[in-house]
Amino acid sequence: MKLGIFSTIIDNFGDAGFTIRLAKAMTKIITPKDITIYTDYVDLFYKMVPDTEINIKNFKDYNDKNDIIFFMFQHIPDQNTLNKINKSSKKALIIDYFTTEKWADEANDKMSFVNGLKISVEYIVPGLSDNSAGILNFPLTSTTKKTKNNVYLYSPEKVLKILKLGTIWGYKKETNLKKMPFLPQKEFDSYLLGAKYNWIRGEDSFQLALNSGIPFFWEAYKQKDNIHHTKVKAFIEFISPFFKNESLKQKYIKMTNYLNDIEKIDLKELESIYDFYEENYTALKEAFECIKLHFKNKTNLQDFLIKKVTFL
Numbered sequence: 001m002k003l004g005i006f007s008t009i010i011d012n013f014g015d016a017g018f019t020i021r022l023a024k025a026m027t028k029i030i031t032p033k034d035i036t037i038y039t040d041y042v043d044l045f046y047k048m049v050p051d052t053e054i055n056i057k058n059f060k061d062y063n064d065k066n067d068i069i070f071f072m073f074q075h076i077p078d079q080n081t082l083n084k085i086n087k088s089s090k091k092a093l094i095i096d097y098f099t100t101e102k103w104a105d106e107a108n109d110k111m112s113f114v115n116g117l118k119i120s121v122e123y124i125v126p127g128l129s130d131n132s133a134g135i136l137n138f139p140l141t142s143t144t145k146k147t148k149n150n151v152y153l154y155s156p157e158k159v160l161k162i163l164k165l166g167t168i169w170g171y172k173k174e175t176n177l178k179k180m181p182f183l184p185q186k187e188f189d190s191y192l193l194g195a196k197y198n199w200i201r202g203e204d205s206f207q208l209a210l211n212s213g214i215p216f217f218w219e220a221y222k223q224k225d226n227i228h229h230t231k232v233k234a235f236i237e238f239i240s241p242f243f244k245n246e247s248l249k250q251k252y253i254k255m256t257n258y259l260n261d262i263e264k265i266d267l268k269e270l271e272s273i274y275d276f277y278e279e280n281y282t283a284l285k286e287a288f289e290c291i292k293l294h295f296k297n298k299t300n301l302q303d304f305l306i307k308k309v310t311f312l
Contacts, residue, residue: 004068021208022136049184140185145194152170162271198216
């Protein structure tokens with residue numbers, strides 16, 4: 001069986017990282033040499049996984065015969081490429097962005113249609129809700145590198161004044177934190193899995209954090225007219241029942257709202273909230289261990305997809 005994965009890049013590391021992680025997860029049933037990622041950022045993928053056996057090619061170089069096609073993030077290639085896919089492929093799966101919202105329950109795992117494509121097409125929605133396709137659970141390393149605050153936010157300046165120790169990614173200004181260079185994906189994973197707190201963004205690091213058992217704080221990708229606030233509120237609704245301590249829950253909600261511009265917090269209150277996390281870290285971590293267990297007992301995204309392609 002051969003698998004072709006089409007992935008365009010918007011949020012460089014998140015989109016590429018998620019695609020890489022999914023491709024690696026599919027090696028459970030498909031040999032790496034039979035998996036090819038087609039993208040508009042070939043160099044970025046090779047920087048993130050320099051030792052990969054998975055093929056990485058530019059969109060324009062598509063001339064392969066793949067049994068299965070994944071269209072990541074609803075990216076559909078041009079008609080010339082679709083014509084080639086029609087000649088050799090059996091099925092295509094359109095894999096949407098991961099969502100925290102419950103609309104995934106109704107939209108996931110439905111027959112779909114792509115103009116110009118003659119093979120079977122299905123629409124897949126990764127998500128938090130019970131009838132979504134689940135979340136991707138495939139860390140690229142078991143190695144952990146200890147750090148206190150691992151910061152990978154779109155707007156890290158919101159919390160830098162309260163964080164004295166840790167690592168920060170993709171930020172050029174001087175801070176108290178150690179500035180990290182561009183590193184391969186599995187190196188990033190090792191810091192996320194070794195942190196006391198993760199301050200994360202986007203899609204790929206979010207799903208890894210959900211499976212880590214480590215307290216994390218999420219900044220969603222900003223969208224026009226604050227559409228992302230709906231995603232944040234859905235996430236808060238999901239995570240709230242895992243907190244046994246009401247004060248911890250309320251402070252977690254406040255911090256999440258602050259990171260996503262739903263609520264304002266002055267520096268004094270921000271420091272107070274962080275100090276409260278420190279004083280109650282055991283209870284805070286317990287909530288995230290419960291989240292990890294929750295997803296351990298559910299079908300993850302890669303197993304959902306493996307079942308799809310196994311029974312062709």
